[in-house]
Amino acid sequence: MSNVSSILHSGYHIPLTREWQSVRPLTKSALMYPIFISDKDDAKDVISSMPNQYRWGVNRLEELLDPLVKKGLRSVILFGVLEDSSKKDFRGSLADSPDGPVVRAIKLIRNRFPDLAVACDICLCEYTDHGHCGLLFKDGTINNTESVARIAEVSVNYALAGAQILAPSDCMDGRILAIKEGLIQNQLSHRVMLLSYAAKFASCFYGPFRDAADSAPAFGDRSCYQLPPASRGLARRAIQRDLREGADAIMVKPGTAFMDIIADAANLAPDVPIATYHVSGEFAMLHAAAKAGVFDLKRVVLEVMNGFMRAGCSIILTYFTPELLDWLSE
Numbered sequence: 001m002s003n004v005s006s007i008l009h010s011g012y013h014i015p016l017t018r019e020w021q022s023v024r025p026l027t028k029s030a031l032m033y034p035i036f037i038s039d040k041d042d043a044k045d046v047i048s049s050m051p052n053q054y055r056w057g058v059n060r061l062e063e064l065l066d067p068l069v070k071k072g073l074r075s076v077i078l079f080g081v082l083e084d085s086s087k088k089d090f091r092g093s094l095a096d097s098p099d100g101p102v103v104r105a106i107k108l109i110r111n112r113f114p115d116l117a118v119a120c121d122i123c124l125c126e127y128t129d130h131g132h133c134g135l136l137f138k139d140g141t142i143n144n145t146e147s148v149a150r151i152a153e154v155s156v157n158y159a160l161a162g163a164q165i166l167a168p169s170d171c172m173d174g175r176i177l178a179i180k181e182g183l184i185q186n187q188l189s190h191r192v193m194l195l196s197y198a199a200k201f202a203s204c205f206y207g208p209f210r211d212a213a214d215s216a217p218a219f220g221d222r223s224c225y226q227l228p229p230a231s232r233g234l235a236r237r238a239i240q241r242d243l244r245e246g247a248d249a250i251m252v253k254p255g256t257a258f259m260d261i262i263a264d265a266a267n268l269a270p271d272v273p274i275a276t277y278h279v280s281g282e283f284a285m286l287h288a289a290a291k292a293g294v295f296d297l298k299r300v301v302l303e304v305m306n307g308f309m310r311a312g313c314s315i316i317l318t319y320f321t322p323e324l325l326d327w328l329s330e
C-alpha cells in the first residue's frame, strides 16, 4: 500500500502553490530605506564601501525620493552625517540642532512626501567628537544618566520636527522609558512610534556604516554597551525590558547571523511588530559575492529577506530597498 503522507511535492508544484507556503509574504510596506543625510546641502557623495549608496544633501532629497515613492516606498530611516567634523562636540549638539541635517530633512520630507513615513535613528556617535554613542565620564566610560537625558532630548526634538517613528540605537540602559516620558510631557506620545533597537549586537558588520557616517569611536569600542554576539540571554532580557519601558516595536540587528534572536523576539513579543536591520556589512558582502559570481544578486537578496519574514519580522531595514521595490513589481 502506498503511503500518501510521504508525498510533499504535491503541495508546491506550481508558482502559486509555492507562494501559498510562505509564512509571511514579503511586501513593499515591510521595507524601510536607510538614508544618510549630509551636512553639505547639495551633496551626492559616493560611499566607497556601499555600492549605489550616497550621502545626500537636503537639497537633493527630492531627486532621491520621488522615483522611489512612485514605486511604492512607504518608509525611510534617517542618519545624519557631519562631513565637517569640526562641528562635533562632547554632547553631540548638532544631532538635534534646527540647523542640523536631520531636523531639516524631517521637515522637508514631511512637507514634500506626506504619505512617506519618517523614522529617525537616535544616536550620538555621528555627532560626538569622541565617536561614542553616549556621553562620557572623564575616564572615558559611559555616563548612562547624562546619556539617557540627552537622547530623550534629541528624541523629543525629532518628534517635534515631525518624525513619526523614533528608533534609538544607542544601547543605553533605560532610554526607552526616558524617551517615552519625554514624549508624554510634550504631548507627543500618541503620535510617535518607539521602535527600539533592543537586541543590537557589537558587530563587525557595521564597518561600512561607520565609514559612511564617520562615526567610528576615537578610542576603545562599543562592546560595553552593544550586546556580546555570542549571548542570547542578554538579548532576551533587553527585549523584555524595552517592552516594559514602553517600546512599540522591537528591532534585532544585524539580521543574517542573528535569525535565532529574531525568532526569540517574535516569541517574546508576539503582540508588537518585529524589525530587523540588514546592515551595511551584510549589504556590502552580498554585493561583493554577487560581483565575484558566487550567486545572482536578486535571488540571494530575496532569499535573505524571505528568511527574515519567516523568522518573524514585519519590518526590514535594508539598503536593497530600491532594488526590492523593482523586483516586487515584476
Ligand SMILES: NCc1[nH]cc(CCC(=O)O)c1CC(=O)O
Binding pocket: 121, 123, 125, 133, 169, 170, 205, 206, 207, 208, 209, 210, 215, 222, 278, 279, 280, 281
Ligand atoms: N549607533 C549608530 C548606528 N546606527 C546604525 C548603525 C549600523 C547600521 C549599518 O551598519 O548599516 C550604527 C553603527 C554602530 O552602532 O556602530
Ligand SMILES: [Zn+2]
Binding pocket: 123, 124, 125, 126, 132, 133, 169, 170
Ligand atoms: Zn551610535
Ligand SMILES: [Zn+2]
Binding pocket: 121, 122, 123, 169, 170
Ligand atoms: Zn545609530
